[in-house]
Structures are given as structure tokens and as C-alpha cells.
Amino acid sequence: MARGKNAGGGSNGGELVRGYKLLRLPLVAGSPVTRSLLVKKHEARDPEEKASAGRTLFVTHLDSFTTEAQLQRCFSTGFGPVEKVELKCVEKKAGKAEQRADQVRLHVVFARIIFKEASSVQKALEAATGRITAHAVLPPPPPVLKEQLRARKELYRDPVELRREIDEWMANYDERQEQKRLQVRESVVDEDGFTKVVSGITRTADGLAIRAARRPTLKTGAFAESIRGTTDAAVDGSVSGKKKSKEQPDFYRFQLREKRREDIVDHRKRNADDMETVKQMRKSKRFKVSSES
Numbered sequence: 001m002a003r004g005k006n007a008g009g010g011s012n013g014g015e016l017v018r019g020y021k022l023l024r025l026p027l028v029a030g031s032p033v034t035r036s037l038l039v040k041k042h043e044a045r046d047p048e049e050k051a052s053a054g055r056t057l058f059v060t061h062l063d064s065f066t067t068e069a070q071l072q073r074c075f076s077t078g079f080g081p082v083e084k085v086e087l088k089c090v091e092k093k094a095g096k097a098e099q100r101a102d103q104v105r106l107h108v109v110f111a112r113i114i115f116k117e118a119s120s121v122q123k124a125l126e127a128a129t130g131r132i133t134a135h136a137v138l139p140p141p142p143p144v145l146k147e148q149l150r151a152r153k154e155l156y157r158d159p160v161e162l163r164r165e166i167d168e169w170m171a172n173y174d175e176r177q178e179q180k181r182l183q184v185r186e187s188v189v190d191e192d193g194f195t196k197v198v199s200g201i202t203r204t205a206d207g208l209a210i211r212a213a214r215r216p217t218l219k220t221g222a223f224a225e226s227i228r229g230t231t232d233a234a235v236d237g238s239v240s241g242k243k244k245s246k247e248q249p250d251f252y253r254f255q256l257r258e259k260r261r262e263d264i265v266d267h268r269k270r271n272a273d274d275m276e277t278v279k280q281m282r283k284s285k286r287f288k289v290s291s292e293s
Contacts, residue, residue, distance in 0.1 A: 020060070021128035025074065025138040035138050037061050039128050041121060042112055054118045055083070057125075060110040064089065065140055068111070075113050078136025079127070080120025086112040 020038040027033050038061040044053035059071070068085040076082040092106040115121055127133045 021125060022130045023059075023124065023128035024130065024132045025078075025136055026132055027137065027139050029134070029137050032132070034132055035063075035140075037138075039124060041125065052083075052114050055115045055121060057113045057115065057121050058110070059113060060108070062087075062109040062111060064107065064109060066109065066111075066138075070138065071111055071113060074136045074138045075115075075120075075124065078133070079115070079123040081116045082113060082120075083116045084114045086114070 019040045021040060023037045023039045024034040025037065027035065037059050039057055039059050042049075042053055042056035042058040044050045044056070049056070057075070066087070068087045071087065072082045072085045075085075087109070088111070089107050089109045092108050123135075127135055
């Protein structure tokens with residue numbers, strides 16, 4: 001019930017907020033498709049506007065397709081002769097910080113419709129009940145709409161042409177990469193006349209092949225681990241093929257302390273075991289301990 005009362009205007013005569021009323025104008029007479037406008041009596045602040053303030057209707061919630069000729073024809077037909085229409089578009093600061101960061105621009109379109117008679121303003125306000133009015137129509141301007149649609153369409157490329165261009169680029173990608181690799185392999189002569197040798201085999205202009213020296217395998221700090229898995233014996237040039245252990249258990253200081261502590265505990269344990277063995281052997285009289293004089 002509340003929804004139907006608001007849709008029909010209710011007890012507040014179609015007033016929405018801050019004195020504005022909802023005026024629904026059909027695109028064509030008898031059409032359920034409408035353009036919703038917010039209207040109220042104009043409050044003049046400029047002394048020059050106070051003379052015509054009683055005959056002025058303030059209209060907002062307009063779209064960018066609306067023209068002054070449209071508004072004059074619509075309101076003069078539905079509510080009374082119009083003396084002048086002042087249409088303005090103002091850029092509004094974006095409300096959210098994300099929109100301001102993305103350079104999103106918001107525009108507000110409003111108009112002041114000055115009638116020749118003050119009674120026309122009252123007729124327009126009485127028609128703004130939230131229901132579709134039968135007094136006037138406000139069709140969209142076809143030329144402006146077509147221009148906007150054409151401009152929006154030009155923002156995007158033809159999908160068939162874009163697809164063909166992408167396919168050609170992908171087909172030539174491998175070839176371009178191979179050419180880059182060949183250019184890197186080619187000999188390059190610096191300003192002093194020396195041939196720059198890159199990794200692998202470099203061929204000079206006279207056909208001479210220069211093999212780049214293999215770089216020694218670097219080690220990763222104190223852990224002494226080879227980067228490419230090369231053993232320490234191969235780096236040092238030794239004949240032995242045994243791989244050295246990569247584990248370094250006694251690297252950190254706390255590991256050294258723990259190792260010493262474990263050695264002491266193990267020594268004491270072995271000493272206690274030896275003393276227990278000697279004690280058992282004495283009891284069994286397997287040997288005698290002679291004291292030196």
C-alpha cells in the first residue's frame with residue numbers, strides 16, 4: 001500500500017526531497033516509457049531574476065540529450081506559453097575519492113523555464129504527482145542521439161579487424177624472437193675495433209668462430225653450494241669424482257656450542273660405561289689391579 005501511495009504522489013503531492021516534485025513526461029503520447037524530471041518553483045537570489053521568479057520553473061535531472069527547443073516546445077504545449085528557456089550543464093565534483101583519482105567527471109544538467117504567465121508554473125507543479133502526465137510529451141532528439149551513439153561506437157575498433165591484427169602479430173612473434181636471438185649472436189665491433197664475444201659461439205666477418213670461455217661456477221656464500229649443480233671437485237679441477245657433502249651443520253655459532261656440549265656429554269657417558277665395566281670385571285675376579293710401590 002505504501003508503494004502505491006508513493007507512486008501516485010501520496011499526501012505530499014508528489015514531493016520527493018527539498019521541495020522537488022517528480023514530473024513524468026512520456027516520450028510519445030500514451031506511451032508508458034517516460035522521462036522523469038524533478039521540478040520546483042524557482043527561488044531567485046539575483047535581484048535581476050526576482051522580477052520573473054514567480055513565472056520561473058526550475059527543472060533538473062535532465063540528460064545531456066535535452067535541448068532548449070525541446071523544453072520550450074514541451075512545456076509551452078502542456079502548461080502554457082514559454083517566454084525563455086535557460087539550459088545549463090555544470091561539472092560536479094566526484095563524490096568518491098576513487099572516482100576523483102580515476103578522473104571521473106560528473107555533470108549536472110538543469111534548466112530555468114520562464115513562462116509568460118505565473119499560472120503556468122502552478123499547472124506544471126500540479127501535474128508533478130509522480131504519475132505519467134497527459135498534458136505534454138518530451139521525445140528524445142533523434143539527431144543528437146545518433147551523434148552520441150556514433151561517437152561512442154568510434155571509441156571501439158572493428159572486432160573483425162582487431163582479431164585479424166592480433167592473429168598476424170601472434171604469427172610473426174616467433175619469427176621476431178628468432179631474429180633477435182640471431183642479432184645477439186652476430187659479432188659486434190666496438191669503437192676500438194675489438195670484437196665483442198657473447199656467450200656461446202661468435203663468428204667474425206672472416207668466418208672465424210670464437211668460443212666464449214666458460215665462467216667459473218659461483219658459490220652461494222658460506223654454504224659453498226654451486227649455482228648450477230657443479231661439484232666442488234669439478235670447479236677445483238681435481239680428478240676425484242666424489243661429490244662433497246653440501247650440508248654444513250656447524251656453520252652457526254649456536255651449532256658449534258651444541259656440538260661441543262654433545263661431545264662432552266658423550267665423553268662422560270663413555271667414561272661412566274668404562275668405569276662400570278671395570279667394576280664388573282673386578283667383581284668377577286677376571287683381573288687384579290696391582291699398585292706400584
